[in-house]
Amino acid sequence: MGEIANTVIETEDRYQLKTYAKLPLVLDRGRGCYVYDQDGNEYLDLYGGHAVVSTGHCHPRVVEALRTQAEDILFYSNVVYSSVRARAAKKLMELAGPPYWQAFLANSGSEANENAIKLARALTGRATVISLSNSFHGRTYGSLSSTGVSNYAAYLNTPVPGHRILDLQDVAESIDSDTAAVLLEPIQSMGGMEEIPEQTLRQIHGNCRKHGAFLIFDEVQTGVGRTGSFLYAGTGGIYPEMVTLAKGIASGVPASALLVTREVADQVRSGDMGATFGGAPVACAAMEATLQVLEEEDLLRNAARIGNYLREQLEALPWVAEVRGRGLLLGIKIAGGTAKHLGRFLRTRKILAGTSSDPSVLRLMPPLILARDQADTFLEAIRSYEPGH
Ligand SMILES: Cc1ncc(COP(=O)(O)O)c(C=O)c1O
Structure with missing residues (x-):
């Protein structure tokens, strides 16, 4: 060297x-x-x-979009409207397709998961969030409390209350009227790339619906085209009520999104979620260009x-x-x-x-x-x- x-x-x-x-x-x-x-x-x-x-690294379309945006305006918050934010959000929801209706734009995978957990708890009025052993959902407190991979979970001397980490075969039968949500990665990447069998996902979603709990797919890795479809959600006709995206969504500029169905979106009120930098113009410029490149190429x-x-x-x-x-x-x-x-x-x-x-x-x-x-x-x-x- x-x-x-x-x-x-x-x-x-x-x-x-x-x-x-x-x-x-x-x-x-x-x-x-x-x-x-x-x-x-x-x-x-x-x-x-x-x-x-x-x-790819430094895709010319993404670089150009960033350069142009940087010359127009670097930042203004969600207190005002922004053309690039409007375009990026529209493109994102068009690619996600129904039943996904609206997005909350944030900055990282952990933050998107954190908001999904918070929203599921707020809308159900319940505390329990079930996730899987061998999962990875991030390093903030809620996402880490949902994380099953032991070397990360080891950092938690005081996990956030209400999180239950279960083996896959125990999840479906553990969903009950105290469950706010089941949070899972359809393919557990950090955990060794284990894909959850479709039949098990179907059972979990069925029981979530039966008990009024939400299913949340953490698609921070599987989303934005990586598995060959824009979302993993929809595989086998299984559409979780919430999906989180990050990583590839803006080709390397920090950005993430929580996608929700119309039914969920209709229950969200002003002030429920927020982030200064979420949906920032520069991130949205990179997101819009990334999504266009995904489609055009x-x-x-x-x-x-x-x-x-x-x-x-x-x-x-x-x-x-x-x-x-x-x-x-x-x-x-x-x-x-x-x-x-x-x-x-x-x-x-x-x-x-x-x-x-x-x-x-x-x-x-x-x-x-x-x-x-x-x-x-x-x-x-x-x-x-x-x-x-
Ligand atoms: C499946 C999954 N969820 C959440 C996260 C956390 O994302 P971030 O590091 O952007 O907070 C990661 C990061 O590797 C991840 O792979």
């Missing part, structure tokens, strides 16, 4: 609290599916900046097509026990090895991927623009891998 990179690492480690396990990489530039370190090395980014850069179909291709090729490898997930949200379960070891190997081949809370599952969450030849570069590298620890 060069001297400049070392200085950056030393400075950041000195002045930023060390709350992240970091790779020894300084990445100051990205284009499309590639990022570049201080020494000029080019990496194929199958980590997607943690499932965030949906349209047919990225949902690309995510499904390249995702299927990767799955098919990966499943043929002798040491791959299972390929999990959908579209470009994939987990590779390694027989007799660790994701950390495979991740290190891939970095030597200038490819970035992610680990998960399951030590044997490597995660792929690349930009949705990933092309077939880029998938082949990765496949060529991984075919020469031998599992280890």
Whole structure:
């Protein structure tokens, strides 16, 4: 590593609290599916900046929208109307489609989840929020109190009251007249890319309806096209009353959304939710451009097509026990090895991927623009891998 990179690492480690396990990489530039370190090395980014850069790094449309917006107005709050906010919200709801009707715009996945929990409790007048073991919903207090992955939940010496974290098979039967909501990720990404079976989702939603509780899908990772459809909601005809989105929604500019059905929207009153920066013009400019690119470049179909291709090729490898997930949200379960070891190997081949809370599952969450030849570069590298620890 060069001297400049070392200085950056030393400075950041000195002045930023060390709350992240970091790779020894300084990445100051990205284009499309590639990022570049201080020494000029080019990496194929199958980590997607943690499932965030949906349209790739620095998509020209997103950059241009940000530049134009920055010259017009950087910020004004929700106390006034904004053309770009109106356009972005309209586009978002058009892509989400019925039964989703309106959105609350916020800044992060945790914040969107926090508001979904708060709204479900307010509208039902109940306290209990059920979530799943092995789930990840964020780091704020409510979202963390819903998080089942143990190394994160360990930070909570005093969880917010009312949260119940249950094993999947116990959820449906535990829903009762005290339940405000069930909050779940349809594919538990951090938990090792486990997809919840459709039948179980149907049972959970059925019992939520029977008892007047809300079903909330945390689609912070599965949403915005990553699994091949704009939302996972609707798969198998299951439409939760609330859906949260973040990560890829604005290609890397902080933004998130809580989508609700008309029935829920009609019960929300002025003052129920709010955020200074939620729906900020700059975030909305990035969101609008991101959503336009998704549509114009047919990225949902690309995510499904390249995702299927990767799955098919990966499943043929002798040491791959299972390929999990959908579209470009994939987990590779390694027989007799660790994701950390495979991740290190891939970095030597200038490819970035992610680990998960399951030590044997490597995660792929690349930009949705990933092309077939880029998938082949990765496949060529991984075919020469031998599992280890
Ligand atoms: C499924 C899921 N929900 C919520 C979050 C929290 O999002 P944020 O870090 O933007 O608050 C994440 C972040 O990784 C996530 O993967």
